[in-house]
Amino acid sequence: MKAHRLADIVAALGGELHGDGELAISRIASLDQADGRSISFLAHSRHAPKLARSAAGCVIAAVASLPAVRARGAAAVVTDDPYLYYARLTQWWRRQEGGAAAGIHPSAVIDAGAQVDPLATVGALAVVGAGARIGPHAVIGAHCGVGAQARIGAHTCLAERVTFGARCTIGERGIVHAGAVIGADGFGFAPAQGRWEKIEQLGAVRIGDDVEIGANTCIDRGALDDTVIEDGVKLDNLIQVAHNVRIGAHTAIAALAGIAGSTRIGRHCTIGGAAGVVGHIEIVDHVHIDAGTIVSRSIRQAGRYSGVFPFDDNASWEKNAATLRQLHALRERLRALEKKP
Amino acid sequence: MKAHRLADIVAALGGELHGDGELAISRIASLDQADGRSISFLAHSRHAPKLARSAAGCVIAAVASLPAVRARGAAAVVTDDPYLYYARLTQWWRRQEGGAAAGIHPSAVIDAGAQVDPLATVGALAVVGAGARIGPHAVIGAHCGVGAQARIGAHTCLAERVTFGARCTIGERGIVHAGAVIGADGFGFAPAQGRWEKIEQLGAVRIGDDVEIGANTCIDRGALDDTVIEDGVKLDNLIQVAHNVRIGAHTAIAALAGIAGSTRIGRHCTIGGAAGVVGHIEIVDHVHIDAGTIVSRSIRQAGRYSGVFPFDDNASWEKNAATLRQLHALRERLRALEKKP
Amino acid sequence: MKAHRLADIVAALGGELHGDGELAISRIASLDQADGRSISFLAHSRHAPKLARSAAGCVIAAVASLPAVRARGAAAVVTDDPYLYYARLTQWWRRQEGGAAAGIHPSAVIDAGAQVDPLATVGALAVVGAGARIGPHAVIGAHCGVGAQARIGAHTCLAERVTFGARCTIGERGIVHAGAVIGADGFGFAPAQGRWEKIEQLGAVRIGDDVEIGANTCIDRGALDDTVIEDGVKLDNLIQVAHNVRIGAHTAIAALAGIAGSTRIGRHCTIGGAAGVVGHIEIVDHVHIDAGTIVSRSIRQAGRYSGVFPFDDNASWEKNAATLRQLHALRERLRALEKKP
Known part of the structure; x- marks a missing residue:
């Protein structure tokens, strides 16, 4: 895929750019897979450990994560909803490819x-x-x-x-x-x-x-x-x-x-x-x-x-499923016991 | 869609016509959706309340419902099995459209x-x-x-x-x-x-x-x-x-x-x-x-x-599903209680 | 389908031929459906009763079944894994049909x-x-x-x-x-x-x-x-x-x-x-x-x-499914009983 200037992305989609707008971005990647020419995103703070290990050149993140991104030496695009920004980035990326002629x-x-x-x-x-x-x-x-x-x-x-x-x-x-x-x-x-x-x-x-x-x-x-x-x-x-x-x-x-x-x-x-x-x-x-x-x-x-039968190892399931066929009878037996003085 | 004379429908499909055979029928419709140029059907007497509210120009009905249909001012086609008549009417209707040339x-x-x-x-x-x-x-x-x-x-x-x-x-x-x-x-x-x-x-x-x-x-x-x-x-x-x-x-x-x-x-x-x-x-x-x-x-x-797990709100399902995994053990406990003197 | 010499099959796929290699095989068939020009297979000894009734002209079988096959008057191809031999035979058979020209x-x-x-x-x-x-x-x-x-x-x-x-x-x-x-x-x-x-x-x-x-x-x-x-x-x-x-x-x-x-x-x-x-x-x-x-x-x-609800006749299922919705409560009642002195 051809590369895009980070500044062009931000110009098109908004967000606050921290870092080098001249950075050439060659792909969108998850934090795990990203390299120095990738733009990635931190959708939720629970993924912060992945950020710590990521080699992403740029990370789309909420403002709270900005210090952590910058500490990694990566550029950042700060936005309220990084996942939504990512969605719009994929759309923009696809549009750059152009489409079939009418x-x-x-x-x-x-x-x-x-x-x-x-x-x-x-x-x-x-x-x-x-x-x-x-x-x-x-x-x-x-x-x-x-x-x-x-x-x-x-x-x-x-x-x-x-x-x-x-x-x-x-x-x-x-x-x-x-x-x-x-x-x-x-x-x-x-x-x-x-x-x-x-x-x-x-x-x-x-x-x-x-x-x-x-x-x-x-x-x-x-x-x-x-x-x-x-x-x-x-x-x-x-x-x-x-x-x-x-x-x-x-x-x-x-x-x-x-x-x-x-x-x-x-x-x-x-x-x-x-x-x-x-x-x-x-x-x-x-x-x-x-x-x-x-x-x-x-x-x-x-x-x-909800309404699925909880799966189990086959042996446990067999026993519970067999018993399930007698469940109504079990209830009656329980009721009888309860009535005992 | 083009309209059909009610008399033509009855000539093709049978049934006993009550009302104006010259009525122009422009569509087949459910009782709810029917207007004065629609033919509808009363498949079961439990739908009688819908009949009471229907504006259908003609209703296919069993003989027992004939008075109710006529009381609404609608024409009626009386037949033993109105739902089957409706099925055949849809087939006839489709045939009138003609098909692709061979x-x-x-x-x-x-x-x-x-x-x-x-x-x-x-x-x-x-x-x-x-x-x-x-x-x-x-x-x-x-x-x-x-x-x-x-x-x-x-x-x-x-x-x-x-x-x-x-x-x-x-x-x-x-x-x-x-x-x-x-x-x-x-x-x-x-x-x-x-x-x-x-x-x-x-x-x-x-x-x-x-x-x-x-x-x-x-x-x-x-x-x-x-x-x-x-x-x-x-x-x-x-x-x-x-x-x-x-x-x-x-x-x-x-x-x-x-x-x-x-x-x-x-x-x-x-x-x-x-x-x-x-x-x-x-x-x-x-x-x-x-x-x-x-x-x-x-x-x-x-x-x-039959054999589906009865669905429930998620919280109730969670509790019952978790217990289901211990059902066989519950039966054993019940058995033990029953053996108590 | 055109016929193949039994000897040609064995030459292509191996196995030990017992019987007439000149036999013309016109199809592969299950033991039930086979006739004298069919080749069949005995995948497992539990199918031996089917072998006893089969009219197959040739049977692919493990060595242990050889006497039973020959007793029926059928040719035999002896191999360690008759089912796998059958799979390869279907492939060979298909290849003989030839394919579309490139x-x-x-x-x-x-x-x-x-x-x-x-x-x-x-x-x-x-x-x-x-x-x-x-x-x-x-x-x-x-x-x-x-x-x-x-x-x-x-x-x-x-x-x-x-x-x-x-x-x-x-x-x-x-x-x-x-x-x-x-x-x-x-x-x-x-x-x-x-x-x-x-x-x-x-x-x-x-x-x-x-x-x-x-x-x-x-x-x-x-x-x-x-x-x-x-x-x-x-x-x-x-x-x-x-x-x-x-x-x-x-x-x-x-x-x-x-x-x-x-x-x-x-x-x-x-x-x-x-x-x-x-x-x-x-x-x-x-x-x-x-x-x-x-x-x-x-x-x-x-x-x-595993994890499916065991199916049952509808009436039994209805009773058990209804009780299932109270399963957690049943467990609580059982627990209460157990605590009784």
């Missing part, structure tokens, strides 16, 4: 009725359907499919090989990673004499601004109304969002989680990896679900919720 | 030895291998890959970007959603001095009629014999079906579930989301597994089975 | 700056980015995308529709199945006044030799440093490997498992299906995690670990 790759298959903004980019072998609209500075990666009447907002990027279904929409500044499927049919059937009769899924998926969707994640279209992902939601990889779910703004969900049909998740929630939420329930704002937890009924109160 | 998109790459029925449709940038056969009215969506010697039955639709492996087969009227992978190698290795020696997977996947397979779901090819999905099976998104599994007819499996190798699932079963079934076991017909349950041994009796 | 399909889109070895194969509609290097005998399947500066080692095969991200690398003799996404962004955000600020993921994914990666599995690129998969690792389908994870050599992980960010898994471990490992922990070598287990803290000792 335009449509000659191998892409664009329906004559599609509207692709002249400032948008469409990659190799992408397919854009009739009536689809691609906004300015949007990027449609190689092998992506954008369905008929779909809408991709300005500055939104479909990484590669994303399926974005007919009539589905996404707002501005979104990112959808490879393999994600937006707008496959929801899983809806009516039982009919031992068989399943398909309920055609006539709704769509409506995604707000600043949403990020992970690789191979699926968001199904609604049965009649739309599945809705509000602004600022972040979904990790391999997540299932079933039909008619609504996910509130700025909620983040980790990989392999599943949200069953028609459930509403509040705003500013977090859901851990491999957690599951059953269908037709409601979770209020500011709820945090631990990894692996199955949420089987509505949650009406903000807070943290 | 034919092969010029950008598709079709092996000279493939047989594509003249009534089939092959989308943009699809790849069809040597000796593959695509039946009449089948649809191979954009970016799909159909492997050598694979067979796609009549009226079956591979939505988009489906990988359908060499020598695998699917019957008639099937639907495979985007990103599904049919016929990747099963996960088979022989241990050899601390390394894993690959067992080539020489079988295939054989799928019956009327099967639906969700987005990004994987069905692996068998090691020697085939993996088999019987008629009428419905698989949701992101499901793993391992090699040599057999899934009985009309079984439905929800998202993120996994079935390990060589297991046989019966007919008319349901398996909830994120449930798992270990390998080399057998589950009889009419078994219903709750979401999140791990099935660790064969099930010989029809019925409903 | 060369670049005319529909592939190859950047002028990419280096594709003349002995490599690039399939239909694949995309290879600037500066990518594809080694000799590597196979890039149809619809694959190989990002800029990525490196694919000799004899490695990306099956079909694999996304292999920019700057990521894989060694020799690897296999990556359809739909896998290598090098999507890790899930990293800094909280900023109720919103999530993206941390650009500047690392890559580095994969060793002899690694197999299942269909639709995701391995995210590191935030600053790389995500690392060591030699000989085998990953099944639909697995999530988060950013900056390191997986030790010869570890095997079953489908739907998830490894959260920055966790280190040792060498020679096995992780069962749908198991989860939280982030920022360490698991030593030779650890075996059962299916469905959530590992919530570091494991410092080799061994087998």
